[in-house]
Amino acid sequence: MAEVDFERRLERLFAQSPDMPDAQAFAERVERRLDRGWNLRRWLIGAAGLAGGVVGASQLVMSNLFQRVESAEQSARVLSQGLARVTPTTDMVSALSGGYGLWIAVGLAFVTMGVFAARLVQEF
Template sequence: MSADEFDPFVERLYSQAPSLPDADLFAAQVQTKLAANSRVRTIALSLAGVVGGVIAVRESLGMNFHFAQDAEAHRVSQGVESASAAIQGTVQSGLDQWGLSSISLGSMGGVQLFWITAAAVVAVLAAGVVRLSQEG
C-alpha cells in the first residue's frame, strides 16, 4: 500500500468511531464523575469565598477612615478580636491533639504565617494534581 492510498484509508477508519455495547454505561459513569467533581469544586470554592469574605470584613472593620474610633466600631472590633482568639485557640487545641503543641501560632509573625499558608496551599495543589493525573 502506497502512502497515497494509506492516508485516505486511515482517515476512513478514524472518521467514524465504532459504537460499543457499553457506550451508554460509559457515558453515565462519566456524567457521574463530572457531577461528583463539580460538587467538590463548588464546596471548595464556596468555602474559599466564605473565608475570603470573613477576612475582607475583618480587615475592613480594622480600618479607621475617620481617624477616630466610636463606641460601636470598638465593640465590633473587640468582637472580631475575640472571635479570632477563639479560632486560634481551637486551632491550637487541634495541634495539641496531633502532638504539635510546640507550634504556637500567636507568637509567629505575619511573614511566617504567610509562608506556612503558602506551603499548605502548594501541598493541597500537589495533591489535587496527583489525583487528577490518576483519574486521567
C-alpha cells in the first residue's frame, strides 16, 4: 500500500509544478521570437509580391497586350456566332434530363463543401 500512496503523491507533485522565478521573462522572450518571425515573414511575402507585380506588369507592357485584347474580342465574336448555330443533340438532353446531370451537380456540390470544410478546419 505504501507504493500506491507514494505514486499518488508523486503524481500530485508533478501536476502542481512550482512557478519558476523567471517564468514571466521566459514567456516574454518566446513571444518576442514569435513576433519577430511573423514580421520577417510579412516583409518577405510583401517583397516577393512587389517583385512579382513589377515583373508581371513589365511582361504585360512588353507583350503588346492591348493589341491582343482587340484580336481576342474579334475571336470571341466569331466563336459565339459559331456556337449559336449548334443545337444540343437528343442524347445530351436525355442524359441530363435522365438524372445524370443532377447527380453530377450534387456530387460536385459535396466535393466543394468538403474542400471548404477542410479549409475551415485548417484555419482553426
